Amino acid sequence: MIAHTPTLFAAVALVATILAFCLLLVGQFNRGDNLLLTGCGLLAHALAYVCYTLFGHAPLWVSYVLANSLLSLALAFYSASLFRVRERPVPWRPIFAIPLLMLQGLISLLETVEPRMLLAALVLMLQCALILYWARQRALHKGRAHLLLVIGAGISLVGLGMRVVAVLAGTAQEMRYDTSNLKQTVSVAIGTATVMMYSIGLVLMAKERSESRLQHLAGHDVLTGTGNRRAILERFEFELQQARAAQYSLAVAMIDIDHFKRINDVHGHLAGDEVLCHCVRQLQQRLREGDSLGRYGGEEFLLLLPRTEGEGALAALNGLREAMARNPARFAGLEIELCFSVGLWCGVPGEDDTPARLIAKADAALYLAKAGGRNAVRLAA
Numbered sequence: 001m002i003a004h005t006p007t008l009f010a011a012v013a014l015v016a017t018i019l020a021f022c023l024l025l026v027g028q029f030n031r032g033d034n035l036l037l038t039g040c041g042l043l044a045h046a047l048a049y050v051c052y053t054l055f056g057h058a059p060l061w062v063s064y065v066l067a068n069s070l071l072s073l074a075l076a077f078y079s080a081s082l083f084r085v086r087e088r089p090v091p092w093r094p095i096f097a098i099p100l101l102m103l104q105g106l107i108s109l110l111e112t113v114e115p116r117m118l119l120a121a122l123v124l125m126l127q128c129a130l131i132l133y134w135a136r137q138r139a140l141h142k143g144r145a146h147l148l149l150v151i152g153a154g155i156s157l158v159g160l161g162m163r164v165v166a167v168l169a170g171t172a173q174e175m176r177y178d179t180s181n182l183k184q185t186v187s188v189a190i191g192t193a194t195v196m197m198y199s200i201g202l203v204l205m206a207k208e209r210s211e212s213r214l215q216h217l218a219g220h221d222v223l224t225g226t227g228n229r230r231a232i233l234e235r236f237e238f239e240l241q242q243a244r245a246a247q248y249s250l251a252v253a254m255i256d257i258d259h260f261k262r263i264n265d266v267h268g269h270l271a272g273d274e275v276l277c278h279c280v281r282q283l284q285q286r287l288r289e290g291d292s293l294g295r296y297g298g299e300e301f302l303l304l305l306p307r308t309e310g311e312g313a314l315a316a317l318n319g320l321r322e323a324m325a326r327n328p329a330r331f332a333g334l335e336i337e338l339c340f341s342v343g344l345w346c347g348v349p350g351e352d353d354t355p356a357r358l359i360a361k362a363d364a365a366l367y368l369a370k371a372g373g374r375n376a377v378r379l380a381a
Ligand SMILES: Nc1nc2c(ncn2[C@@H]2O[C@H](COP(=O)(O)OP(=O)(O)OP(=O)(O)O)[C@@H](O)[C@H]2O)c(=O)[nH]1
Pocket: 223, 256, 257, 258, 259, 260, 261, 262, 264, 268, 269, 270, 271, 272, 273, 276, 297, 298, 299, 370, 374
């Protein structure tokens, strides 16, 4: 089916304009995310296609030079949006230098046909290839959004490649913006797919990013960054099942910083906060892979050591306690010494051992450690 090319251009412009206004409306409320940049890209994309529809009716600097420079600007915005959504610094200058160079190059080649077509297609191809490269670089999560963006960049490379082939084959006239033929129909259809895939891909990336942020917040302690009570209890359920099924010993340690209230009273709450963070850093540095730490409450931490017998657990916890005593926290130029007490339960969990029950046992041992003078590890009976 051969469609009327200027009408197709107008349809793409309309779709891009609607999408752009939706994103600009949503994005303006949060300038930190990438929706605003994606919206600007779509607006430039829409304007480019408006200029294409004017081919043959408006001067060439509008329908060709401005049109292609606007398309290049759209790709620059999409690139910036990609950096923003990945929370990486946006290289504004190089990204936006490309459309400017395109503008300059097209102005100087305005009187030619093939060279200016080649320049426009090759620069746009370079930008799509860069988007592909940046999308793959340091992509932590290659989900649906990533796939859409990669497909979008890939097919736009194909569409632009068709233009380059036409020029090199001496059939550049077939790709004039006011000519309707199968190649043009395919090429503009690819342009439409590109608009949709870039914009939906980038919006989905923003959604995936906020979902992973929320997921992180739901399972982590805001102050120390370690797992929160919910997360460590969930982990406890899992570890308990594993240990019960494979019949190995699990160590459950309740760690409580000694005289923490005094630290707050003497040095202030901020110093107390720093002591908590220091404590988590010190513990995390020394844990094995597979061990799990979480903040159970104020200055109390729950540590799970799978496949650990009583003696090994006592040695590990005493090692942690001594390391803490050797490494005071630092706050406002002061050294704040700290130590902690530990209540430890260790064994192969039975059918009726629940997290609550084992925590109660570790808590009872912790109470004895505190009552015995603190800075000690006590094994539960
Ligand atoms: N800075 C700071 N303090 C906290 C935080 N959460 C709880 N606290 C304080 O931690 C203190 C805990 O005090 P206590 O339960 O009396 O325990 P303690 O002083 O460590 O005494 P022992 O456990 O018996 O050695 C309280 O003063 C809480 O206000 C926090 O996130 N930051």
